Amino acid sequence: MMTGWAPGVESPAALGSLLDRRAYLADEGLATACFLALRMGRPLFLEGEAGVGKTELAKTLAAVLEVPLIRLQCHEGLDASQALYDWDFPRQILHLKAAESAGAGDVAELEAELYDRRFLIARPLLRALETECVLLVDEIDRADDEFEAFLLEVLSDFSISVPELGTIRARTPPAVVITSNRTREVHDALKRRCLYHWLDHPSYEREVEIIRRRLPAASERLAGRVARAVRALRTEDLLKPPGVAETLDWTEALLALGARDLDPAAAALTLGAVLKHREDQDRIRRSLGALLAPSPNGS
Incomplete structure (x- = not known):
């Protein structure tokens, strides 16, 4: 990232308001971390449990900045070629055959043409260097240590070297959001390059507000009962x-289903929307009544 992103946004509160307009409700801590990352030209490292809104923040930030979101989904075995670029070998072969059919005689010139930029397939990191964008490096904890070290190198100067073409450097470095579900510890070297923020599950009040904003058809009572049950x-x-x-x-x-409230019968029918493991569903079905019992204030 580079200083100068969102120059019209003068404070964390202003950025929070822009996120809010896109139905992303960021608390003061998250809005401040995001604001500082943009102003200081640093990647934002978001860590927290799955489903707390880390990926959604990157998507919403791209919408606020009115730039594309480029997502690099990390996984075990991810390597530099999958993240950076690859050569389009089928097109190179077709070009070679076409040149041979046309009687092209200069072998050296023909070989040079095979490694022209038009035959280079840009993967997420290269596309992010060539485009003003938000780069989301999602679930870095799923990648191997070697890729983590490689990513740190790319983020240090926002450039890559393609042996056949030379160095490609970002004119406008992307705004970078890195997420981790903490399935393993990410090395301190990468975290030092970033601004860090732990993203927790929202408070009860904020979760009710999120439900009402995203699903206006939900009554305040239904939103409250669902938020309380989820907590x-x-x-x-x-x-x-x-x-x-x-x-x-x-x-x-x-x-x-037309439900106006969350009772044990409706909860049992829809449990697959909130719990995605059979063992979890079996465990909770046995205690649904107690789980959904009204609080002392009747909510």
Whole structure:
């Protein structure tokens, strides 16, 4: 990232308002971290449980900045060629055959043509260097240590070397968001390059507000009952506690069935929208009544 992103945004509160207009409700800490990352020209490293809104922040930030989102989804075995570029060998071969058919005689010139920029397939990192964009490096904790070290090198000067073409350097370095679900510890060297923010599950009040903003058809009572039930689920010993995405899925499923409240019968029918493991569903079905019992204030 480079200083100068969103020059008209003068404060974290202003950035928070812009995110809010896109239905992303960032608290003061997250808005401040995002604002500083943009102003200081540093990648933003977001860590937290799955489903707390890390990826969604990058998407919303791209919308706020009115630039494309380029996403690099990390996985085990990801290497530099998959993230940077590859040569389009089928097109190179077709070009070679066409040149031979046309009687091209200069072998050296023909070989040079095969490694022209038009035959280079840009993968996410190269595309991000060539485009003013938000670069999302999603779930870096799923990648190997070697790729993590390679990514650190790219983020240090926002340039790459293509042996056949030379160095390609970003004119406008991308705004970078890196996410981790903390399935393993990410090396300190990469974190030092970034501004760090831990993204937790939203408070009860904020989660109710998220539901009402994303699903206006949900009544305040239904949104409150769902948010309260989800918070209770997160305290259980589950294989996969629900995130905000599951909260919204559950509410939407209830709305699709015409439910106006969250009772044990409706919850049992729609449990697959919020819990995605059979073991978790079996565990919770046995205690649905207690889980959904009204709070002392009747909500």
